[in-house]
Amino acid sequence: MSVIRSELPSLVGFLVFAVFTVAGDALKPETMGVGVSLGLLAVIFLTVMWCAFAVVRHAECLATILGEPFGTLILTLAVIGIEVALIVAIMLSGEAAPAMARDTMFSVVMIVLNGLVGLCLLAGGLRHRNQTYNLQGANAFMSILVPLAVFALVLPRVTHSAPGGELSPLQATFEVIMSILLYGVFLAIQTVTHSDIFRQPDGADDDHDHHNVVVRSIPFHVVGLFMALLPIILLSKKLALYVEFGIAGLGAPLALSGFIVAALVLMPEGLSALQAARENKLQRAVNICLGSAVATIGLTVPAVLLVGWVTGHTIELGLKFADIIMLVLTLFVSLITFGSRTTSYLQGAVHLALFAAYVMMIFDLS
Template sequence: MVFNKSKLLNELGLILAIIVYIILNFGFQNFTPSNLNNFAVLLSTFFIFIIMLYCAFNIVRHADWLAEKFGEPYGTLILTLSVISIEVALIITMMFIGKGDPTLARDTMFAVIMIAINGFAGLSLLTGGLKHKQQLFNIEGASAYLAVLIPLITICLILPNYTKSTSEGTFSSAQSFLVIGVSIVLYVTFLIKQTITHKDYFKFSIEIEEEKPHDDEPAIKTFYHIIALVIGLIVMILLSKNLSLFLDFSIERVGLPSKLGGFLVALLVLAPEGVCAIQSAYRDQLQRSINLCMGSAVATICLTVPAVLIISQIMNQSLILGMENTSMVIMILTFLISMITFSAKKTNALYGMVLLSTFAIYFSMLFD
């Protein structure tokens, strides 16, 4: 494979992320939040966030190529697991290397649900509805996502508020291991259904005919995209430490709401997938949009909860998962809207606007 100027430009996001990491960790040793004024801290936080976002788009480009290579539903699975690995790394880094906010994991997972379903799924339905008037999708697939999401969100983010053996919003050690087991078992069961027993639930007949995987591409090209994907994920994980330090100082010094940290982490990991989902809806591939948005939500709950619970048990770190009352109201509203939206045989712009309206309410509550 020949590496020309065009190929290097395609990897600009990854290259910049590597350069920034080297500069921050091996270049300017005194370039830390404690040595900067408020404006410099905010500017540095914004810069690191943008570089990581650019790198995330680069990662998803490779994952998207592999997705087309292997076809659905494996393609969506590759994309989802790629971004979830970044999310877990960011949460763990910010929880245990940063200021140790015990609510960060909860706020991030809640933000992922809001951004993925109300935000990007809403934008996808609105975009597709305006472009194509109405769109079709596979109801069985959407129902499978909701069948996993609703009980797990209730167990992981609402039930902790009502347990009696520990303080409000937390699980005991025994309860934590039970939740870990339930989450993993449900996700494995869901993956078996998605990739083996009921693959057709996550496809749509019109889209199946349009799929053109890169079957004729040389093996070296597949290997290149896999290596670039792995390197990108490693760089993102390494940079997450720097982002957590600057983000903590930005929130503390400027007085921004602590929930904004979870929102920014969720936005960072979901933005590339969200853009792919919106583009797919515009191309009248709504099923892929649903797979991307709902798949992110399912993977977040099923994989992030066990990861943070295990780490918190090992490091004896406090972890608050129970949501506040306003968050629970918005989550229940999202459940109801999702059940109505994804139980219909056809969607249109109205469904998207309803989801986006709910997202707007959620975002305003961040500053309440």
């Protein structure tokens, strides 16, 4: 009975998918209207989020068994799988397709580097004053994040080999190969040769306390993780249809769809990072936050480009110039924040101010 209760999110996810599949056209957003469609969107959104929390829970259990940095890496890769599924579903669903990947990845970077990092530093700083982490680990994250972000989100806008913010075939090939190679090198650093720089420097035991989850065997949690991922993937197409219809019905900017997907994907992971910061385990929070940003650029970009190539869809990655300024400012402030071995709540407030500016620009530039 305890197993069934713990895996209830996956069962509910499959049930919701079955209901929408059997209902067919009767539950199409065009048939239901804006008001009812927003209600159904809330149902799908909450179901997907519940399943995402189940994914994170199984990843947390694997983290408890395997220790850092492998636990955080599993968590990051699981979340990236959800992100790719949602991006591809919405990307293939309608007029928001060309810029969907760009908006989502930019949203992930801004939510992680400003929203989550800001909340973690603010909450941790208010509770523990100054917090410490492994500076070499943070520098490793930033050293790969800066070039990957510029390659993917800036270069396509300032070059003229393809229209707008699209990538030329040569650029797309370079982006896929370079992202995979750089992330592969980083993965070797993180898990094999330099795994010690991604651990808490004060020796705090942050590998065995993961919110009192019930830890079972590795096969159980691996199967549970994939069983929680599957309904998210199955419901992603339904979610895409309702998000697109709801945004059009409300007259909201299309970039909001990318923000919604990014917020949905990052919610469980963000809560895990925030909890770690409050428990004075800043290294784990840094691993989660910066790892999410690096994996989004290093893995999601190649995946989306490959999907676009296979399906023949145009992918627009180049940011608008105002967004480029926000990205460069965010990377600059992040380099300053993670340039010393201690942090305070002042840095958290600065990052949250940048996040507020980003949210404002979503509506101001629409």
